[in-house]
Amino acid sequence: MSIAWIIVSAVAVILIAAVWATYNSLVKLDERVNEAWSDITVQLKRRSDLIPNLVETVKGYTKHETEAIKAVSDARAKMMGARSVADTAEADGSFVGALSRLMAVTESYPELKADKNFQQLSSELTDTEDKIQAARRFYNAGAKELNTKIKLFPSNIINNLIGHFKTRDYYEVSEDEKQKIANAPEVKF
Numbered sequence: 001m002s003i004a005w006i007i008v009s010a011v012a013v014i015l016i017a018a019v020w021a022t023y024n025s026l027v028k029l030d031e032r033v034n035e036a037w038s039d040i041t042v043q044l045k046r047r048s049d050l051i052p053n054l055v056e057t058v059k060g061y062t063k064h065e066t067e068a069i070k071a072v073s074d075a076r077a078k079m080m081g082a083r084s085v086a087d088t089a090e091a092d093g094s095f096v097g098a099l100s101r102l103m104a105v106t107e108s109y110p111e112l113k114a115d116k117n118f119q120q121l122s123s124e125l126t127d128t129e130d131k132i133q134a135a136r137r138f139y140n141a142g143a144k145e146l147n148t149k150i151k152l153f154p155s156n157i158i159n160n161l162i163g164h165f166k167t168r169d170y171y172e173v174s175e176d177e178k179q180k181i182a183n184a185p186e187v188k189f
């Protein structure tokens with residue numbers, strides 16, 4: 001065996017190992033982002049499942065607040081119909097704004113705020129919102145890591161040749177929705 005053959009073989013092994021490792025790291029990142037997105041959808045579903053009970057509880061005490069209740073119901077329906085990350089983020093922003101307005105309305109009803117069912121639903125909703133925020137941060141961190149890996153050399157070449165992984169959108173609320181949320185009244189339980 002000649003030295004040239006050993007060098008060529010070593011280089012080939014190193015290249016194959018580098019391609020293999022890069023591809024596997026892209027697969028791992030892609031799966032991490034998929035998992036993070038799944039966590040978001042689970043928490044959004046949990047929140048959506050709480051809303052009908054909350055709306056019914058609020059309806060029982062607030063006979064004249066149909067606009068706020070309808071806004072929450074409409075936003076919930078939009079949320080349930082969202083399919084992409086951008087659509088979900090937009091629907092989530094609308095939903096949070098509508099929910100904040102509904103919760104502000106409840107401030108005028110002390111009997112409602114004292115209701116045990118309302119308090120429990122509010123507590124579960126607050127817990128779920130915290131979990132959504134955490135899941136969103138985890139998703140965005142994973143999307144950033146995957147997007148960066150896809151764009152960096154040499155993984156960009158390997159991805160174009162054999163991977164075909166796509167960059168992911170960040171879960172961001174639109175500027176209009178940020179304004180609505182920022183201008184929503186503060187709610188305290």
